[in-house]
Amino acid sequence: MTLLGDTATASGKKPTEGEILSIRGGRPLSGTVEVKGAKNLVTKAMVAALLGEEPSILRDVPDISDVAVVRSLLEVHGVRVAEGPEPGSLSLDPRDVESAHMEEIDAHAGASRIPILFCGPLLHRLGQAFIPDLGGCRIGDRPIDFHLDALRKFGAIVEKLPSGIRLSAPRGLHGANIHLPYPSVGATEQVLLTAVRAAGTTELRNAAIEPEIMDLIGVLQKMGAIISYEPNRVIVIEGVERLRGYDHRAIFDRNEAASWACAALATGGEIFVGGAKQQDMLTFLNVVRKVGGDFDIREDGILFRRGAGDMQGTTVETDVHPGFMTDWQQPLIVAMTQATGRSIVHETVYENRFGFTQALVQMGADITVYPNGLQEGPRRVPRRSLEQAAVIQGPTPLRGADITVPDLRGGYSHVIAALAAEGESVVRNIGIIRRGYAGFLDKLTALGADFDVIG
């Protein structure tokens, strides 16, 4: 495993896996895949290491390009990152953190969304920070107003520049009372990573409580932070002067686990997802059961397959935890194209997360997207009109097509649609999938997929 430190560029491209696949579909995917640490925890835990005065060890780090981007950004700030002490782990030594040159930071512009989480840690370590323009999947506007409002409440001075954001805290950072307009995952992490070393107490209301956030709280507690989680999405952080390093095994990637589960349902195969745990996937498992899928929960993972009889259409609405995750809807929709009757997916977290369905329609799926949703009602994220709905009528045979991956989860869905489809597909822009799926092509091979890398 290289953890992409040597071979990837800051844009996350690794030349060995190719960008275009030719896929011959129409046969079930069956076998075993192992899921490792969650992308959406690992990258944040890496940033948390900046806050410590000693080295940290992070275990079960997936070999994905988002990790490479964060690693590289930590390194330009003087953090020494090395593989070990065991395969798939990283040691992160922040003792020589220093201001980076703007050009080095700028080389990471557009590569990921994680750099926004460097704000608090860099302000604590250096009194200033420069954050390049953000990247990440183009699935909506993805503003950072909650982040910047919170940072200002901690006492940061925020200056927007044409190429990014400059922050300073000449008088240090102090605890704050913050009420998020929406339980944003990133803004909750921003507050946690800033409050742990701010002077005084921070009370965060309407916080996100995703399992990955609870795992980040675990990391910070290991470092010496004092964080209590109270009922009704309230998190209280008592700031401390210094933090030490941590040794932590990352929570498994439930998004990847759900993706492989949907691949089993979509292709009619049987996939054992090693490392998946029931407790963090309860909502997903209920939907698998409702759609007519089946699963066996074992000590070391979960086996997914279709149940006896046809799969049935169902309705889901994406939501923050403990609701149905927005990242699960794309692979699920591919499975829904093979279910009998009508399925409806209401997307309430992002305003542009059904673009990937165009390719499925090109492949023969019957999907209608309602950009303004099917019903009027209060909007989840204030000031923004988010609700969209997709209505899927099934079952429809899928046929091979020439398609281009638009984003991480949509791209994964394109690949499993191509594997479920009769005939040959050409799937372009596969590189994006490496942002979040470790060893993607090896796993496809292990499951019996028939494909070639052609470009």
Ligand code: EPZ
């Ligand atoms: C995280 O994104 C994940 N990314 C996403 O995973 C995931 O879909 C999302 O949480 C929801 O679970 C990472 O962890 C790196 P948010 P994040 O802040 O933190 C709006 C994947 O495929 N909002 O909870 O960026 C925002 O636009 C990815 O793995 C504001 O309006 O999500 C969105 O509509 C994609 N202003 C909603 O809140 C803000 O300042 C939720 O976003 C911040 C967010």
